[in-house]
Amino acid sequence: MNTFLFIFLPYLTVIVFIGGIAFRLTVWRKTPSPGRMTLFPAPSKGAGTFWGVVRESFLFSSLFKGDRTFWGFAWVFHVALLLIFVGHVRVFTDFPALWAALNIDADTMSATFGGIAGVIIALTALVLLVRRIGIVRVREITNSTDFFALILILAILLTGNMMRFGEHFDLELTRTYFSQLMTLSFTGIEIPLSGIFRVHFLLAQLLIIYIPFSKIMHLGGIFFTQTLVQRS
Numbered sequence: 079m080n081t082f083l084f085i086f087l088p089y090l091t092v093i094v095f096i097g098g099i100a101f102r103l104t105v106w107r108k109t110p111s112p113g114r115m116t117l118f119p120a121p122s123k124g125a126g127t128f129w130g131v132v133r134e135s136f137l138f139s140s141l142f143k144g145d146r147t148f149w150g151f152a153w154v155f156h157v158a159l160l161l162i163f164v165g166h167v168r169v170f171t172d173f174p175a176l177w178a179a180l181n182i183d184a185d186t187m188s189a190t191f192g193g194i195a196g197v198i199i200a201l202t203a204l205v206l207l208v209r210r211i212g213i214v215r216v217r218e219i220t221n222s223t224d225f226f227a228l229i230l231i232l233a234i235l236l237t238g239n240m241m242r243f244g245e246h247f248d249l250e251l252t253r254t255y256f257s258q259l260m261t262l263s264f265t266g267i268e269i270p271l272s273g274i275f276r277v278h279f280l281l282a283q284l285l286i287i288y289i290p291f292s293k294i295m296h297l298g299g300i301f302f303t304q305t306l307v308q309r310s
């Protein structure tokens with residue numbers, strides 16, 4: 079079972095993720111969209127321009143105009159997520175020469191920024207969940223898949239924070255494990271023993287497999303959306 083979950087499943091996860099995204103993009107590209115026609119000739123002002131798309135992607139400008147409180151939480155959530163993703167590079171590999179050249183204590187930096195981002199993102203995710211349950215108007219348009227995604231993300235955040243703030247977690251071992259997975263060298267491969275790590279990693283794999291088939295794909299949809307291009 080462990081061999082399936084921690085040696086075989088990671089490859090399946092990557093294949094389903096990349097294949098699923100390619101499939102979604104192909105479907106979007108082939109879907110007739112009259113709004114998209116307005117991009118050619120490209121609009122010269124408004125949301126459909128290059129900077130309009132950049133503003134929408136990084137600042138969620140239309141959400142800002144619609145609901146500022148929600149925008150605040152959603153924006154902080156995504157910024158913290160970005161920080162965490164960047165930080166996760168160190169889970170897979172490390173750059174001692176870079177830290178030495180920059181004179182940075184990488185462990186302290188990662189503990190500080192990872193710790194702060196981990197707590198902030200867990201709190202904002204909790205607020206987003208409470209909002210879905212507590213505000214009737216929002217609850218009415220929430221379906222079980224929205225709850226599934228939010229609860230799955232919350233569980234990943236919680237187990238991540240448990241590793242970060244709980245008893246010392248051996249990152250060296252995860253790096254060796256992932257480098258063996260990446261180089262297909264399975265002899266003597268050691269799956270990290272930590273139960274919290276295993277739960278965190280399994281839930282993260284579930285999320286990664288789920289992403290291409292879920293609303294989380296809104297990330298890519300922005301470049302195809304009708305509302306964005308039609309407003310220009």
Ligand code: HEM
Nearest residue numbers: 162165169192193196234235238239241242247252279282
């Ligand atoms: C391949 C998937 C993943 C692996 C192998 C992984 C592994 C880890 C490890 C080893 C830590 C502990 C780091 C430390 O204590 O130094 C951690 C922390 C954390 N993880 Fe993940 N993780 C994965 C995906 C995710 C995803 C998708 C999310 C968010 C949705 C996430 C959120 C967090 C958070 C919030 C922390 C605590 C703060 C931090 O250290 O950055 N992880 N993860």
